[in-house]
Amino acid sequence: MNVLSALIAVLIVVAIAIVGFQIESLRGLIGVIVPYAAISAFLLGFIFRVFRWAGSAVPFRITTTCGQQKSLPWIKASWLESPYTRLGTIARMALEVLLFRSLFRNTRMELREGPRLVYGEEKLLWLAALAFHWSFLIIFLRHLRFFMEPVPAFVLTIHTLDGFFQIGTPELLLTNVFILGALGFLLLRRLQNPQVRFISLFTDYFALFLIIGLAVSGVWMRYFSKVDLLSIKEFAMGLVTFRPVTPPPVGILFYIHLLLLSALIAYFPFSKLMHMAGVFLSPTRNLANTNRMVRHVNPWNHPVKVHSYGEWEEEFHDKIKAAGLPLEKE
């Protein structure tokens, strides 16, 4: 049911783009007003959520660890698995963000005949996630050629490396193969695996379908329908320089591509896609585990009037002595 409603929601976005393309007076709305509104929603929503996270109390060091923490000098500590320095914390975070290290260790559970509970590796999920995220980033960077003049050298270099195999004209870009393969795998996994299907929500499918639509329409434009890139660049430059022009009539696919992207951008801050920012703000990852090296006192602790054993013993000193009980301070 969730999968169907998400698919319908994305098809509605596509249908709006098609109608917007057919009716000339609506082209400005699809190509200018909607993208600006989407970017505004993205920026405001993103800042709002980051500020809300940043303002939430973190009274304790709750670092997640899977190694020996730093304590006595003769016990070997693991600087990466239980980082106790800023450098160790940054290194662990970098490996997590760039290589999805914790996902690499992810395991799969299956109930086999018997019944027998079996645990196995889940490396394909890691590989697909890595392929998808890196391809998305590279495609995003390559798209800067539409928004910058002159095009920076690094964008051209990325493009050349991506088309390294020089197969066909226009040359096949590796990221296009990877992103479509990875997205296909991620969708099939959600649909095929009963446990994953059970926990999948509308929002999981919606984001996935939006990105699939974006990638498929882009690939279609590049290899099959061949759009006029010069007029698209003019339009894109107008958007970023705040001198917008109506999108050129380069074909329905470009309108679909643009509207799917606008929907994705506007939806981003309200969805789980915010894990992009959340990973950096997660106290289980961004804090060093110094719990045994340093005494951490919760800064919000209410001042409590304490009555120590020493004070108690002093108060009842005579009575304790008279009862013949041992005293710490004679």
Ligand code: HEM
């Ligand atoms: C992060 C957002 C975006 C994603 C993930 C995305 C995805 C893609 C993909 C996968 C392709 C296939 C070819 C390639 O990889 O270059 C493509 C092509 C294309 N995209 Fe995007 N796109 C995005 C944003 C945009 C924007 C904002 C524009 C509008 C200026 C745009 C316009 C185009 C055009 C014109 C093509 C055809 C390129 C060619 O023929 O070489 N895309 N897009």
